[in-house]
Amino acid sequence: MTKKLTYQEAKSFIREYFISSASEYKRFREISIENKTLLPSNPNIYYGKEWTSWNDFTGFETTPDRISFEELQSKVAELDIRTKEEFRLAVKTNEIDAPLNISKIEGFSNWSHLLPSKKYMELDELLTFTRKLNLRTQMDWRQWCKDNERPARVPFDLLREYQQQFKALKLKSKVSFWRYLFVGEKK
Incomplete structure (x- = not known):
């Protein structure tokens, strides 16, 4: 053990x-x-x-408000921050003087109100990208993200971002989300 x-x-x-x-x-x-x-x-x-x-x-501390939600939105747009991970990194490196737990900021309701819309590529464009990586599993993906610089238009949490689109697909055979993402429908 x-x-x-x-x-x-x-x-x-x-x-x-x-x-x-x-x-x-x-x-x-x-x-x-x-x-x-x-x-x-x-x-x-x-x-x-x-x-x-x-x-x-x-290592993520909750701290009192240091910035208004409107100021935070402006700063996020100015720094072209598109993901939660980029936001957290900006806070950790002091590019933004805000708490990591932004739910504490008055006016925050969800990430889509803070981060720009259309931040990630469409599913068909993502499939072109992911299928060239020669990966097979979610753990392969996490390791790849750790070892490589992930493009800003590709989210770390692929399942959260693309699961609904995957479920809406009319596939000929039953295939898992991760297999479809990295390999495709074929066996």
């Missing part, structure tokens, strides 16, 4: 993927057997004495 990561190792590991909350952590842990093996299901209990908070564990 593989041993779980130490508290410091787990913090470093999840921070590489910009995990910012308990719910993101749980989703991230569930996407692979390796993550389930390395990461405890309840780190706040597992790490007991070392645990202080999710903010400390993830």
Whole structure:
């Protein structure tokens, strides 16, 4: 049986993927057997004495409002920020003086009101891109994103962005979302 990561190792590991909350952590842990093996299901209990908070564990602190929502929208447009990940990076590198948890900012209702619309390529254009990568699984995709510079018009969370369009397709055979994305419908 593989041993779980130490508290410091787990913090470093999840921070590489910009995990910012308990719910993101749980989703991230569930996407692979390796993550389930390395990461405890309840780190706040597992790490007991070392645990202080999710903010400390993830590195994403909640802070009071420093910027109005309107100012934030202007700054996001000025910096051409198109994804949540780009936003979080801009906050971490102090390009934007705002909390990482922007739900704390009065006026914020959802990401689509903050980030520009049409930020990602259409599904058919995405398929041309993804099928050239020679990938097969979601974990392959995450590793590719970690090792390569992902184009701004391609989201990290492909499932969230394209799942509804995939479900609406009239496919001849049953195929998983990830297989269709990377390989296509053919067997």
